[in-house]
Amino acid sequence: MATTAEQPVHWNEQTVEQLEIRKAGYQLLVDFLGEAPTLEVIMSWRNHPELIRLSQISEGARIVHETLCKMTAEDMYRLFARLRDEYARLFNRGGELPVSPCETMYRANEQMLPKSYAQEVCKEYEQFSLHFKKLRGETDDHIAIELEFMITLIEKMLNTVMTEERFSRYMNGQRRFVQEHLQCWAARFADDLKQYTTHPLYGAIGTLLQEFVAREARWALEGDAA
Numbered sequence: 310m311a312t313t314a315e316q317p318v319h320w321n322e323q324t325v326e327q328l329e330i331r332k333a334g335y336q337l338l339v340d341f342l343g344e345a346p347t348l349e350v351i352m353s354w355r356n357h358p359e360l361i362r363l364s365q366i367s368e369g370a371r372i373v374h375e376t377l378c379k380m381t382a383e384d385m386y387r388l389f390a391r392l393r394d395e396y397a398r399l400f401n402r403g404g405e406l407p408v409s410p411c412e413t414m415y416r417a418n419e420q421m422l423p424k425s426y427a428q429e430v431c432k433e434y435e436q437f438s439l440h441f442k443k444l445r446g447e448t449d450d451h452i453a454i455e456l457e458f459m460i461t462l463i464e465k466m467l468n469t470v471m472t473e474e475r476f477s478r479y480m481n482g483q484r485r486f487v488q489e490h491l492q493c494w495a496a497r498f499a500d501d502l503k504q505y506t507t508h509p510l511y512g513a514i515g516t517l518l519q520e521f522v523a524r525e526a527r528w529a530l531e532g533d534a535a
Contacts, residue, residue, distance in 0.1 A: 318471040325467070330366075331528075332463040333359030334521045335456045337370070341514045342410065343453030345396035348389040351377070355385075366524070369517025376510055388510070395508045407505040408498070412450035415494035426450040426490070433486055434458060437465075437479075452498060455490060459483060484529035492526040495519070 337360065340350050354360050355377040363370035380388060399408050409415070412426040427448040434440065434449065439461060441454050448454075466479050496519050503515035 318473060318476045328463050328467055330362055332460055334363055335460045338518055339453050339456045345393040351389055352385055367517050367520045369513045369520055372513035373510065391508060395506065395511060399506060408501045410452045411448055412490060412494050415497050430455060430490060437482060484532045487525045487529040491522050495522045
């Protein structure tokens with residue numbers, strides 16, 4: 310007879326919906342912070358049902374949704390070009406950047422002997438046998454890679470048969486990562502993004518990041534208390 314830990318988890322609709330909306334929030338952020346969003350990505354979010362749901366819980370997502378919905382096809386092409394240029398100005402390597410998208414840069418002063426948080430998060434990735442390809446030599450503590458890690462854990466939960474043991478492992482892994490990493494620096498990064506961007510859509514992405522990570526931190530804390 311299978312033990313409780315070996316028995317598959319029976320999903321309820323609320324749990325699935327929560328995972329899906331969390332995945333959508335992380336994916337929207339990755340699509341704009343991982344690289345300059347392509348025209349295809351921008352247009353895909355325009356009428357994305359998950360963006361509509363996100364806009365009900367996030368002011369940043371609401372601004373993104375309303376901005377994209379008002380645009381004509383010609384407007385979309387202009388937006389794509391402007392966001393491409395703005396991403397390059399904010400994040401591309403080669404000179405001093407207005408905004409640093411890496412955890413270590415925001416947390417270097419927390420320790421008497423500064424450490425690389427890229428090494429810390431890499432240990433978390435390795436616990437789930439994950440290794441991420443870097444498009445432009447990003448470090449493992451880049452905001453987009455940390456967010457992609459959360460997406461991957463959620464996707465594995467949605468697409469893989471979960472036993473009670475695996476369910477707890479993946480949920481606890483997400484909660485731990487939010488508490489020990491994302492909530493410790495993402496809001497400060499978002500503040501800088503909003504301060505230094507010259508495009509209102511990236512300002513909205515900064516707001517979304519702050520709101521979303523704060524929501525995730527509450528979720529992680531409630532899980533610990535359960």
